[in-house]
Amino acid sequence: MRPRLFFAAALALALAAGGRDAFNDWIAATDLPPLTIAVGTEVLARDGSLLRAFPVADGRWRLAPGPVDCAYLQELVAYEDGRFWQHAGVDPWAVLRAGAQVLWHQKVVSGASTLTMQVARLLEDGPTGTLAGKARQARVALALERRLSKEQILDLYLRLAPYGGNLEGLRAASLSWFGKEPRRLTPAQAALLIALPQSPESRRPDRHPKAAKAARDRVLDRLAAAGVLAKDSAAAAKAEPIPTARRDFPALAPHLTARLFAGAPQGARIETTIDPQLQRAAEKLARRAVRGQVGQVSVAMLLADHQNGEILAEVGGAEWTDSARAGFVDLTQAPRSPGSTLKPFIYALAFDDGLAHPETLIEDRPVAFGPWRPQNFDREFRGTVTVRQALTLSLNIPVVSLTEALGPERLLATLRRAGATPTLPTSAPPGLAISLGGLGISLEDLVQAYAALARLGQPVQLSAEAGGAHPLDGQLFGAVAAWQVSEILSRIAPPPGGTPNRIAYKTGTSYGHRDALALGFDGRHVAGVWMGRADGTPVPGAFGGELAAPILFEMFDRVGPERAPLPPPPPATLLLPNARLPQPLQRFRPRDAAFAEVVAGAPEVTFPPDGAEVETAGQGLVVKLRGGQPPFTWLVNGAPLIVGSRTRETVLNLTNPGYVSLTVLDAQGRAAHRQVILRR
Incomplete structure (x- = not known):
């Protein structure tokens, strides 16, 4: 009996072990x-919080x-x-x-x-x-x-x-x-x-x-x-209520995060330097900036720490879901005309080359550079002014004279060394007009260039990606020249409501009022604001000083109430009045420019050219003239349209397409004629 029990027990154990092994093999063979x-990919702020997430x-x-x-x-x-x-x-x-x-x-x-x-x-x-x-x-x-x-x-x-x-x-x-x-x-x-x-x-x-x-x-x-x-x-x-609606996922800095997402693998966690508080404040400020603006005006903004190159806030458009304003376009990356915002770099180069000093006298008079006769924005001339006044008032004639002495290629090379990528409208060599905004450059690149100016000429690569910012090789110009420009810009009167001596800044308005800009910096931060239409259509009455500058000052107020002071003058800085400057620096004398008096003869229409086809975009026809004696009368197809005009540039209320015959008469009855074709 006992042998049978022992055998049965052994058999049971063997069967159990075999069953266990078979079961284990069955589990191990499972096709998982x-x-x-x-x-989804996540883009994170500098504090680790979620800026934006993307679905799978x-x-x-x-x-x-x-x-x-x-x-x-x-x-x-x-x-x-x-x-x-x-x-x-x-x-x-x-x-x-x-x-x-x-x-x-x-x-x-x-x-x-x-x-x-x-x-x-x-x-x-x-x-x-x-x-x-x-x-x-x-x-x-x-x-x-x-x-x-x-x-x-x-x-x-x-x-x-x-x-x-x-x-x-x-x-x-x-x-x-x-x-x-x-x-x-x-x-x-x-x-x-x-x-x-x-x-x-x-x-x-x-x-x-x-x-x-x-x-x-x-x-x-x-x-x-x-x-x-x-x-x-x-x-x-x-007792706690149930949520009754889904909330939107975070979508701060939507244009920036979309750019970073496009270049990242699926499921990446992208760390950025964006400050979420400043980003929210900037986006709120952007929405308020366009509220009440007509014509689909948008805004782009960028704020960075120029000491380390980290971008802290970036707004590519007022509202990225607003298709009427082309909200999907990242306007910090779009090449636009910089207007007058490149003038500080020309003055810095001139100071560095010993061509001028802030107290150097320079002429603001009618001048011809070959066939080109630049004018100031307000069509007025101030005569002899200091370079400080010329930059403060953003006069055009002095800066073009300095650009001619330096060579326009110098300005382009300086911008490129700053890390910017300016583009020219044609493949021809750059002309003097680039000093007044005759090139394309993005807002991000402009802020990049101004960061170098704030760093006394030392360029830095701005980046919103963690670890992406770093100093760039070389020096744009000497520290003395950079400080002299910064000191002039810091004394420009702020816009209404702005804090005096808060920042060094410069505004710009492109030809046709297509772009309104303001760039500025203090001892720690650099920022830029662009306003205009994404499609490049003119915005009548848009000026950088009126539209963009107040937003720029508010951006700096959002950073904090305490001002980061600009650096003191470098030891080699020459702080002297004009009379005590070395003789060559007391007055700038252009090398080749020929001054000319305003033509005293018959009026001459300088724009539009005879036989031109002109796109008006429903904004009217801009006409310009020189010479003649005001007041002027403008006739369209033989009928008076404007009588008693005393300006040499005006807008004729012509919106219908077709052939137009223009005549201008001055006070002495002398006439000039143009025939043009209007397009819409």
């Missing part, structure tokens, strides 16, 4: 789904979990799978309990799915109500437990759990339903996030708020009954 879960390729919002509230994790395990940390993927006790409840109640009272089994179903998007589906989930769950740690399995759940619509994962759900990261959740929020994955569509708070509240409250009751949550905390949580 991919365990690498695609998540199929449009679902799924993000890396990041830090998660420990109380939520404890409550999730207690509610969904109390033995999660002990079982091997399938909980036998839960299976026995669920089976007994079915036999006793003749219906399903509770399920036996563990968190690992739920992860298995989510990985394969498998069925939930079939026996074959449950068997497959159990097999995959057992295999997952042998492949992954408990923490890794929980991480998969936090990435994949559905929360309604295209929301997947705890973090996307917390941001969408509560507008916050899941690192700190209220008991009510945690309970709702536990309840939603069980039936994400029928419990969506924005569509079925009553069902969502009932499900949340059941979770709270069970957690309180299990002692995981205090009863008074559960009762208070039930």
Whole structure:
């Protein structure tokens, strides 16, 4: 008898071992789904907060979990799978309990799915109500437990759990339903996030708020009954309202983040130097700047720390979703005319070359450079002025004279050494007009160049990417020249409401009022503001000093109330009045420019040329003349249109396309004629 019992026991053990080995082999042979879960790309601010997130390729919002509230994790395990940390993927006790409840109640009272089994179903998007589906989930769950740690399995759940619509994962759900990261959740929020994955569509708070509240409250009751949550905390949580709408995901610095996203791999976490507080303030300021502006005027802004090159705030447009203003266009990157904002670099080069000093006298009189006769913006001439006055008043004649002495190629080379990439309108060599804005350059490049000026001529590569900013080689001009220009710019009167002596700044307005700009800096920060239309259409009456400068000063006010002072003058700075300057620096004498008096004879129309086709864009026809004696009378097709004009530039109210004959008469009856074709 005993030998038989011994044999039977041995046989049973052998069969059990063989069954165990076969079972293990069966589990080991499980074909697991991919365990690498695609998540959306994130762009982060300098403090680690989320500037903007992007969905995965199929449009679902799924993000890396990041830090998660420990109380939520404890409550999730207690509610969904109390033995999660002990079982091997399938909980036998839960299976026995669920089976007994079915036999006793003749219906399903509770399920036996563990968190690992739920992860298995989510990985394969498998069925939930079939026996074959449950068997497959159990097999995959057992295999997952042998492949992954408990923490890794929980991480998969936090990435994949559905929360309604295209929301997947705890973090996307917390941001969408509560507008916050899941690192700190209220008991009510945690309970709702536990309840939603069980039936994400029928419990969506924005569509079925009553069902969502009932499900949340059941979770709270069970957690309180299990002692995981205090009863008074559960009762208070039930009084917390259910969210009734999804919130938008963060989208700060949308143009910048879109650029960074385009160059990054899927799921990247891109760290930036953007200060979220300054970015929000800049975007709010941009929206206010265009409020009430006509003609789809937009704005672009950029603020950087010129000491280290880090960009702190960047606004590519007033509102990136406003198609009427072409909000999708990143106007910090668009090449535009800089107007007068390049003049400080010409003066710095002239100072550095010993051509001039801030107190040098220079002529502001009518002058011809070959066929070109530049004029000042207001059509007035001041005669003999100091270079300081010429830059302060942004006079055109003096700066063109200096550009001619330096050579326009010098200005282009200086901008390129600053890290900018200016573009010329044609392939011809640069002309003197570049000193007045006759080239294309982006706002970002302008701020880059002004950063070098603020750093006393030492260029720096600006960047919004963490670790991307760095000093550039070389020197644009000497520290003395840079300081002299900065000192002049710091004494320019601020716009109405601006703080005096707050910053050194320069404004610019491009030809035809297409671009209004203001650039400025103090001892720490540099900033630029552009305003205009994205399509380049003129904005009548738009001036950099009136539109852009107030916004620039407000940007610096947002940085903080304390002014970062400009550096003191370098030791070699020559701080003398004109009379005590060396003789060559007392007066600038142009090398080749020939001064000419205003023509005293008959009037001459200088624009438009005879026979020209002119695009008016519905803004009227600009006409210019020289010579003659005011007042002037303008006739269109033989009929008087303007009588008694005393200006040499005016706008004729002609908007209809077609052939036009123009005549101008001066006070002595002398006439000039032009024939043009108007286009719209």
